[in-house]
Amino acid sequence: MNNHIILSTGLLLMATVVSGAAASADMASIRAEEYASIRRAFCPPPPDQPAQNAAGTPADIYIEPTQIFDNLYFVGDRSTSSWALTTPDGIILLDAGFHGNVEGTIVTGMKKLGLDPATIKYVIVSHGHNDHFGGAKYLQDTFGPKIVLSEADWTHMVTWPQRGNPAPYPTRDVVVHDGDEISLGGTTVRMVVTPGHTPGTLSPIFPVKDGEQTHFVGYWGGDGAGYLPAAEMETYMKSADRFASLDPRIDVELSNHAVADGLLLKLPLLQDRKPGDPHPFVSGNASFREWVGVLKTCAGEFLVQKQAQ
Numbered sequence: 001m002n003n004h005i006i007l008s009t010g011l012l013l014m015a016t017v018v019s020g021a022a023a024s025a026d027m028a029s030i031r032a033e034e035y036a037s038i039r040r041a042f043c044p045p046p047p048d049q050p051a052q053n054a055a056g057t058p059a060d061i062y063i064e065p066t067q068i069f070d071n072l073y074f075v076g077d078r079s080t081s082s083w084a085l086t087t088p089d090g091i092i093l094l095d096a097g098f099h100g101n102v103e104g105t106i107v108t109g110m111k112k113l114g115l116d117p118a119t120i121k122y123v124i125v126s127h128g129h130n131d132h133f134g135g136a137k138y139l140q141d142t143f144g145p146k147i148v149l150s151e152a153d154w155t156h157m158v159t160w161p162q163r164g165n166p167a168p169y170p171t172r173d174v175v176v177h178d179g180d181e182i183s184l185g186g187t188t189v190r191m192v193v194t195p196g197h198t199p200g201t202l203s204p205i206f207p208v209k210d211g212e213q214t215h216f217v218g219y220w221g222g223d224g225a226g227y228l229p230a231a232e233m234e235t236y237m238k239s240a241d242r243f244a245s246l247d248p249r250i251d252v253e254l255s256n257h258a259v260a261d262g263l264l265l266k267l268p269l270l271q272d273r274k275p276g277d278p279h280p281f282v283s284g285n286a287s288f289r290e291w292v293g294v295l296k297t298c299a300g301e302f303l304v305q306k307q308a309q
């Protein structure tokens with residue numbers, strides 16, 4: 001090895017260390033802001049501030065459809081998130097958005113990313129609220145995927161009084177239970193039923209690829225508990241505890257609202273990511289557990305308020 005190579009290697013190493021340190025500093029501040037965002041959206045507001053509507057619709061809701069992992073794409077907006085999990089045998093779509101934005105956001109977004117919506121084989125609907133099942137009937141009628149909900153939420157969907165613009169119901173299709181798996185093209189999605197937000201909220205666990213690395217997503221299916229009766233808040237908290245410790249391989253936290261998973265904080269880092277930088281959506285299992293704990297904390301604070309009434 002000559003001196004030139006030694007010098008170059010040293011500089012390269014130094015550059016990598018500096019870049020890594022900057023990235024981890026960014027990650028720490030992003031994590032703090034992500035938790036603050038969860039608290040603003042899902043915890044009781046401080047006494048001097050009005051409540052916010054977590055799933056509200058800001059004036060500009062557009063988010064550029066984006067590839068997040070080799071096999072996972074974001075196709076949602078600021079009001080509600082959907083994710084396309086790609087396999088060699090077709091696509092598993094996580095959540096179907098609002099009825100009013102399925103064509104303009106999900107279908108258009110997929111096409112922009114080069115994904116063919118006609119290859120969607122499954123639509124996993126996390127729960128029976130119309131910001132997540134809203135586009136399911138359109139997708140079912142147009143592309144013919146199987147629509148997946150838990151037993152409890154197939155019923156909850158059609159009995160819960162919808163908010164905002166009501167969405168048409170998909171025809172009852174695939175019923176899954178806790179521990180069931182959906183496999184397509186070598187990718188297996190584990191169904192976890194995490195009741196609380198609704199009686200049968202689904203929180204899937206699935207692998208994503210980043211080059212040679214495989215990571216596991218813990219997808220929390222029901223954000224928010226402030227509107228629930230006390231007993232269901234307790235159920236929500238128990239589900240959070242169970243989900244946090246269910247699979248130690250989980251190192252990526254995602255959800256179906258951008259305010260819950262730090263999406264908008266992490267996207268700029270992903271865009272600026274250099275070779276060797278950590279993936280900004282991979283936080284590790286300890287952080288995943290901490291994140292679920294923050295979601296649980298909001299439910300706990302609402303419960304204390306409710307019990308004090």
Ligand SMILES: [Zn+2]
Nearest residue numbers: 127129197222
């Ligand atoms: Zn909901």
